[in-house]
Amino acid sequence: MKVITVGLLGLGTVGGGTVNVLKHNAEEISRRCGYQIRVGHASARDITKARICDTSDIQLTTDPAAVVTHPDVDVVVELIGGDTLALEMVLLAIEHGKHVVTANKALIARHGSRIFAAASERGVMVAYEAAVAGGIPIIKALREGLAGNRIEWLAGIINGTGNFILTEMREKGRDFADVLREAQQLGYAEADPTFDVEGIDAAHKLTILASIAFGIPLSFSSVNTEGITKITREDVRNAEELGYRIKHLGIARRTDAGIELRVHPTLIPATQLIANVNGVMNAVLVKGSAVGPTLYYGAGAGSNATASAVVADIIDVARALNVPAELRIPALGFQPQELANTTLLPMDAVESYYYLRMAVTDERGVLAAITKILGDNDISIEALIQKAHPEGELTTPLVMLTHKVLEGAMNRAIAEIERLPSIHGQVLRIRTEPLQ
Numbered sequence: 217m218k219v220i221t222v223g224l225l226g227l228g229t230v231g232g233g234t235v236n237v238l239k240h241n242a243e244e245i246s247r248r249c250g251y252q253i254r255v256g257h258a259s260a261r262d263i264t265k266a267r268i269c270d271t272s273d274i275q276l277t278t279d280p281a282a283v284v285t286h287p288d289v290d291v292v293v294e295l296i297g298g299d300t301l302a303l304e305m306v307l308l309a310i311e312h313g314k315h316v317v318t319a320n321k322a323l324i325a326r327h328g329s330r331i332f333a334a335a336s337e338r339g340v341m342v343a344y345e346a347a348v349a350g351g352i353p354i355i356k357a358l359r360e361g362l363a364g365n366r367i368e369w370l371a372g373i374i375n376g377t378g379n380f381i382l383t384e385m386r387e388k389g390r391d392f393a394d395v396l397r398e399a400q401q402l403g404y405a406e407a408d409p410t411f412d413v414e415g416i417d418a419a420h421k422l423t424i425l426a427s428i429a430f431g432i433p434l435s436f437s438s439v440n441t442e443g444i445t446k447i448t449r450e451d452v453r454n455a456e457e458l459g460y461r462i463k464h465l466g467i468a469r470r471t472d473a474g475i476e477l478r479v480h481p482t483l484i485p486a487t488q489l490i491a492n493v494n495g496v497m498n499a500v501l502v503k504g505s506a507v508g509p510t511l512y513y514g515a516g517a518g519s520n521a522t523a524s525a526v527v528a529d530i531i532d533v534a535r536a537l538n539v540p541a542e543l544r545i546p547a548l549g550f551q552p553q554e555l556a557n558t559t560l561l562p563m564d565a566v567e568s569y570y571y572l573r574m575a576v577t578d579e580r581g582v583l584a585a586i587t588k589i590l591g592d593n594d595i596s597i598e599a600l601i602q603k604a605h606p607e608g609e610l611t612t613p614l615v616m617l618t619h620k621v622l623e624g625a626m627n628r629a630i631a632e633i634e635r636l637p638s639i640h641g642q643v644l645r646i647r648t649e650p651l652q
């Protein structure tokens with residue numbers, strides 16, 4: 217049987233998992249693709265470090281360029297992360313006519329257009345299934361399985377670390393920082409975990425999903441991004457009381473005016489399947505014009521789960537080796553010249569329902585003043601909870617759900633409410649999505 221030699225850049229959580237999955241499932245993989253796939257060369261910062269995989273039959277180096285340019289290497293698998301060295305190595309691989317597999321969403325979201333153009337010119341493939349939602353084959357589902365549809369919208373829990381934190385806060389009342397530390401130990405978090413908790417990682421992934429769903433250029437800077445750091449255990453409990461769960465969602469929606477791209481904590485009705493996706497699991501809900509809503513679920517991070525997607529890409533490359541470049545599946549699912557510069561909507565033009573939480577002085581007329589401001593901005597209230605005045609505290613928490621309103625109107629109303637003398641601190645707002 218013919219052999220394909222992989223050059224692996226990175227032997228950490230995903231790199232180690234990739235070696236393990238290739239080894240454990242070697243026979244099944246060969247039966248599927250008709251090649252024996254072996255990792256011949258690998259690089260890491262410290263090649264003396266103990267690894268989660270057996271590296272005894274791999275030639276190790278600290279120099280990733282030596283792996284990329286080694287004449288035996290057919291496919292370069294980039295699992296370093298970041299977009300400096302990783303970008304340099306991916307472009308070097310393409311320049312040397314090597315196919316590339318990567319799990320690096322930051323790289324694809326920020327530099328994908330340049331990378332795909334270089335790959336297309338050189339006639340090589342760049343595969344990136346593991347870059348979105350870990351082990352869930354969502355790229356393949358969108359690019360191939362749903363290719364007959366006009367995608368109307370998609371919404372997903374696409375950061376495992378964030379979902380793990382929100383789940384542990386809700387189920388066990390655990391502290392944010394403590395759960396984040398555990399996610400880091402489990403290998404779920406990014407090298408810089410602010411990418412996870414501030415929504416940047418999810419924004420990278422949404423950029424990629426939106427591009428494939430709507431056939432638009434990768435537009436990372438247009439994603440409105442909000443993380444989960446302002447969510448308290450109190451919000452998690454309030455949401456529960458109102459019949460909702462708080463999830464960190466990436467949402468891409470086609471409207472008549474343009475495309476919405478946003479990542480933020482969201483209240484979802486507790487009865488929705490996606491509201492019950494917990495821990496490190498991810499899920500993406502996609503609404504296609506022909507098929508209707510479809511849901512994809514699985515592990516969003518972790519060694520073997522992510523390696524499952526990396527290995528699937530290596531197999532795809534092997535299978536396509538003898539297919540002419542023009543007949544292969546385009547990197548973003550649409551022919552490159554067909555990517556359309558559709559209007560991307562500013563956040564002010566996005567319509568949403570809202571959960572609002574504020575701390576008010578418990579005195580006559582406060583509620584009337586707040587409801588007047590909301591009314592003046594055309595915002596109507598759907599539900600309201602005023603908790604009993606906590607003993608020894610100066611303020612009382614006031615929580616409300618609104619009907620649908622433009623973000624711009626909500627911003628104006630919140631600014632006015634925050635100026636009321638009876639309001640203490642900032643008004644916390646979480647958008648609410650019925651996901652219908």
Ligand code: NDP
Pocket residue numbers: 225226227228229230231259260261262263265278280294295296297298301319320321346347350403404405406407516517518519522
């Ligand atoms: P790790 O930090 O676990 O591994 C990174 C690897 O790259 C390490 O082996 C490290 O070497 C090596 N490396 C880092 N810097 C250099 C350098 N300057 N020169 C040579 N080698 C270097 O990261 P992950 O495996 O978690 O992530 C890899 C990629 O996969 C990232 O793009 C990430 O976003 C993505 N991803 C991660 C998932 C996960 O669950 N962890 C899920 C989906 C995608 P050494 O070990 O010696 O330090």
Ligand code: HSE
Pocket residue numbers: 347349350374375376377378404405406412417516517518
């Ligand atoms: N840090 C990422 C997450 C890894 O937690 O989802 C998977 O992309």
